[in-house]
Amino acid sequence: MGKCSLLPLQLLLLSLLLCSSSFHHVADAAAGAADGSEQWGYVEVRPKAHLFWWCYRSPRRVDNGSTPWPTVLWLQGGPGASGVAIGNFQEIGPLDTDLKPRSSTWLQKADLLFVDNPVGTGFSFVEDEIESLFVKTDVEAAEDLTTLLKKLYNGNESWQKSPLFLVAESYGGKFAVTAGLTILEAINAGELKLKLGGVALGDSWISPEDFVFSWGPLLHDVSRLDAKDAKKSNSMAERIQQQIAKGQLGDATNLWSNLEIFISSKSNDVDFYNFLLDEASDPLSLTSVESSGKFMMKTYATYLSSKASSTSGDISSLMDGPIRDKLKIIPKNVRWGGQSDHVFSSLANDFMNPRISEVDELLSLGVNVTIYNGQVDLICATKGTEAWVQKLKWEGLNSFNNMDRTPLYCDSEVTKGFLKSYKNLHFYWILGAGHFVPVDQPCLSLKMIADITHSPAV
Known part of the structure; x- marks a missing residue:
């Protein structure tokens, strides 16, 4: 275990290059960290299966007595995409991919904990690439994360x-x-000592069925598909729905991949992260890259290795160069992202499995659940998110539906979004944003996370 001093944001670059650490490559517990510090390490969550984590303690953290300073645990997608890289350096961390201070870092409102989840993602790894050690379900990934x-x-x-x-x-x-x-189960059993403040789902793949049904009508409405191809898209979505209903989840994953390929070909490569753009014109998107014959969440887990330029080249060069040198604990035989293909392949039979019932259970247990969606996202389109929300069995849904939305602003009188809340369910519509909301609307995202976490005013 080790740490290095986290200096004010304008000095973070120097800190990144000069700070050293002295702990062993597998750290099993966290020592206390002073305000404005950072820590990282490994936890062996199962024999030969290691999760990597990195935590920043905010230099702005305050304690006003009644409202404790929050911690955000950022969970990236893919599956197989690195939160330590994407979430940290490309979205909300203190430095960007050019190792320059990010003015909109969420570190202003909360401590930040990034985990390369599940094992095999980013700097996390399984020894000897033993296939049986990669998780096969979301629940197995949750169990590993809770162990960490x-x-x-x-x-x-x-x-x-x-x-x-x-x-x-x-x-x-x-x-x-x-x-x-x-986590709640472990807390209630007395096995985990923490307070769960809430869960926030940003452009989240909660109900794959509802998203694939949204693609044809949405792209037809914005003229990226004609009526003929939108009908074909809907037909493929119906087959996916049938496969999910029959429990043929691996087949549904394969057909989902074919549907994305069909849409790309018929729309002249619409960007799945922003339907107003082509892939080639979106700085956060890749041209079509296939992995094991499948698009990985429209190359979500592989886009990180191409378009994000840095002083060291692409982000993989950043992570395997200056960042590896800073951390000093990454095993020599572990290449950042080297096992991400295994992560996706191992989860292929759970990829299309919906998690609406889990959202329902969280709501029924009184957990604060926030949903936020970018207006121009396609892969997890707002139309699909609204559809799965209406499938909730939560007793407050009708009252939620009848609530009026509140317009949201940020440093101007221009509408940046809307918010609807009832009891412990909150929904943010973020205008002008695609899949990567903190990148497209950094000001509103910062205000949103402050509201979600009840961050004390600084």
Whole structure:
């Protein structure tokens, strides 16, 4: 275990390059960290299966007595995409991919914990690439994540005082709702000492069926598909729906991949992260890259290795270069992202499995659930998100539906979004944003996370 001082944001670059660490490559527990510090390490969650984590303690953290300073645990998608890289350096962390301070970092409102989840993602790894060690279900991933949290929080009173908010993006939403329930179970059993503050689902792959049904009508409405091809898209979505209903989830994953390929060909490569753009014109998207014959969440887990330029080249060069040198604990035989294909392949039979019932259970248990969606996202389109929300059995749904939305602003009188809330369900519509909401609307995202976490005013 080790740490290095986290200096003010304008000095973070120097800190990144010069700070050193002295702990062994597999760390099993977290020591207390001072305000404005950072820590990282490994937890062996099962024999030969290691999760990597990185935590920043905010230099702005305050304690006003009644409202504790929150911690955000960021869960990336894919499955197989690295939160330590994408969420950290491309979205909400203190430095961007050019290793320059990010003015909109969420570190202003909360401590940030990034985990390369599940094992095999980013710097996380399984020894000898043993196939049986990769998780096969979201629930198995949740169990590993809960094991990591037990190692980090139990015995660490400083961390226990900070409520933990699971904030997810894309496939990370499925991890978040399953992990939320597993964490609560461990807390109630006295096995985990932390307070779960809430779960936030950003453009999350909660109901694959509802998303694939949204694609044809949405793209027809914005003229990226004609009526003939939109009908074909709907026909393929119906077959996916039938396969999911029959439990043929692997077949549904394969047909989902074929549907994305069909839409790309007929729309002249619409960007699945922003339907107003072509893939080639979106700085956060890849041209079509296939992995094991499948698009990985429209190359979500592989886009990270191409378009994100940095002073060291692409993000894989950043992670396997300056970042590896800074961390000093990454085993020599572990290449960042080297096992991500195994992660996706191992989860292929759970990929299309919906998690609406888990959202329902969280709501019934009184957990604060926030849903936020970018207006121009396609892969997890707002139309699909609204559809699965209406399938909730939560007793407050009718009252939620009857609530009026509140317009949202940020530093101007221009409408940036809308919010609807009833009891412990909250829904943000984020205008002008695609799949990566913190990137497209950084100001509103920062205000949103402050509201979600009840971050004390600074």
